[in-house]
Structures are given as structure tokens and as C-alpha cells.
Amino acid sequence: MFSYQYPHPAVTTDAIVFTILSEALHVLLIQRGNEPYRGHWAFPGGFIEIDEDLADCVARELQEETGLSGIPLEQFYTFGRPGRDPRERVITVAYLGFVPGDGVQPCAADDAADAAWFRVAAPPPLAFDHQEVLQWAHRRLLNLVSTSAAARPFLPASFSGEALREFAGIIGMPPDARARLVDMLLLRGVIEKGGEAGYRFAA
Numbered sequence: 415m416f417s418y419q420y421p422h423p424a425v426t427t428d429a430i431v432f433t434i435l436s437e438a439l440h441v442l443l444i445q446r447g448n449e450p451y452r453g454h455w456a457f458p459g460g461f462i463e464i465d466e467d468l469a470d471c472v473a474r475e476l477q478e479e480t481g482l483s484g485i486p487l488e489q490f491y492t493f494g495r496p497g498r499d500p501r502e503r504v505i506t507v508a509y510l511g512f513v514p515g516d517g518v519q520p521c522a523a524d525d526a527a528d529a530a531w532f533r534v535a536a537p538p539p540l541a542f543d544h545q546e547v548l549q550w551a552h553r554r555l556l557n558l559v560s561t562s563a564a565a566r567p568f569l570p571a572s573f574s575g576e577a578l579r580e581f582a583g584i585i586g587m588p589p590d591a592r593a594r595l596v597d598m599l600l601l602r603g604v605i606e607k608g609g610e611a612g613y614r615f616a617a
Contacts (some may be wrong), residue, residue: 416434423494423503428459428471429487430508430551431469432585433515434568439534439585440515441548444479444526450500451541458526459506472509480529481521485511490554491547510551512517512558514567532588557589560595563604563615572609 431442443455458479462471468489477483487509494505520529532538534552537545558564565581575596582592596613599605608614 421503423505425462425468426459426504426506427475428506428547428608429472429476429511430452430457430459430484430547431476431482431511431513432490432514432551432555433484433518433531434482434584435515435531437584439552440531441534442480442482442520443530443532443540443552444520444522445528445530446541447525447527453527454541455468455532455538456541457508457543458529460525468507469509473487474562478524479521479522479526482518485513485559489548493543493547497541506547508547508551510554512555512564512567539558552586555585556591557612559587560591560598561602561604566615569615570611572611572614574611575613577611578605578613595611 433440433442442458444458444553445455446452458476459472460475464469469487472487474485476485488511489507490510491508492505492506496503498504514529520531522529534548537548540548555564559582565578568581569577578596579592582595587595596605603616605613
């Protein structure tokens with residue numbers, strides 16, 4: 415078996431999952447049961463197994479630590495700054511998910527002491543560099559809503575421009591971007607005029 419003679423990093427995956435509860439954007443966090451940062455809140459995630467695909471790793475860790483499965487996840491960024499993990503050199507591949515909150519209740523297991531939804535506007539102190547990760551994930555979410563049908567699960571089949579702008583406000587989109595949102599999605603062919611309320615997502 416080939417053995418690389420130089421030190422090399424470990425790899426983890428993290429799942430950053432957003433939802434809307436009580437008309438506010440929330441993110442899923444677990445309370446760490448082990449050191450480092452025992453008792454601190456962080457994203458569900460962990461080390462990849464030697465024969466495991468990245469997408470399988472993040473789905474497995476999410477299910478093991480929160481009990482949630484079947485959530486669509488998109489790889490959106492890689493975090494690898496030296497010193498971000500006190501244990502060793504760790505590179506994290508981060509995945510983003512966005513799901514309706516009704517009935518999506520996490521249940522902590524494995525090495526997570528607890529699992530819960532927290533408002534993105536007021537998260538608890540986060541372990542590692544997860545505050546930075548949260549900021550990157552939120553920006554990616556806003557971009558997806560501005561350029562794709564990511565908001566489809568959160569709006570009725572027919573919706574008004576005002577309803578779309580209200581939704582964009584809930585997830586934290588700036589006022590100027592909200593004002594342009596309907597025109598941008600129409601231009602991209604993401605939504606179209608139709609339905610009783612005025613707009614619908616294109617087929």
C-alpha cells in the first residue's frame with residue numbers, strides 16, 4: 415500500500431441546515447458532547463471515513479447527531495484555515511440545506527448532547543470557526559433565493575410579489591435586493607406570471 419511521507423490533513427463535513435420558524439430564519443445546531451469545545455454549539459458534522467464519499471459522510475453525520483435524514487444538501491464551500499481545529503489540521507467541506515420547519519424536530523444522539531433550532535440573528539457562541547461558516551452559508555442561501563426556486567417549499571402555488579418580498583425579508587435579504595427580486599426571478603425564468611395571486615414558479 416502506498417504511504418505518503420509528508421503530514422496531511424484530516425477531512426470533515428458539516429451540515430448547515432436552515433428553516434423558518436415563527437416567521438424567523440433558524441439554523442440547526444448540536445451541542446458538543448466531547449472535547450474540544452465540549453458544551454458549545456456547533457453544526458452537525460464529523461470526520462469522513464476512509465472509504466466514504468463526502469455526500470454520504472454529511473448525510474450520515476446529520477442523521478447520527480440529529481436524527482434527521484432525507485434533507486437535500488448542497489456542497490457550497492470548503493474551510494481550511496490552519497489552526498481552525500485545535501486537534502489537528504482539519505479541512506471541512508460544508509453543505510447547505512433549507513427545509514420547511516413544520517414537523518422537522520431534531521433529536522440529539524451519538525456524540526451530540528443536544529440538538530435544536532436557533533435564530534440566525536441571535537445564535538449562541540459557536541465552536542471552532544462556525545460563526546464564519548454561518549455567515550458564508552447565509553450569504554449562499556440569499557444567493558440561491560435570488561437566482562433559483564429555493565423558496566418554492568415556503569410559498570403557495572400562486573403568490574403575490576409582496577408575499578415573495580416578505581419571505582425574502584424573513585431570511586434577511588437587504589431591502590434593495592428585495593425590491594429587485596421579482597424582476598430578477600422573472601428575468602431568469604424562475605417564476606412566471608400566472609395564478610390567482612399573480613406569480614408562480616416556472617415548471
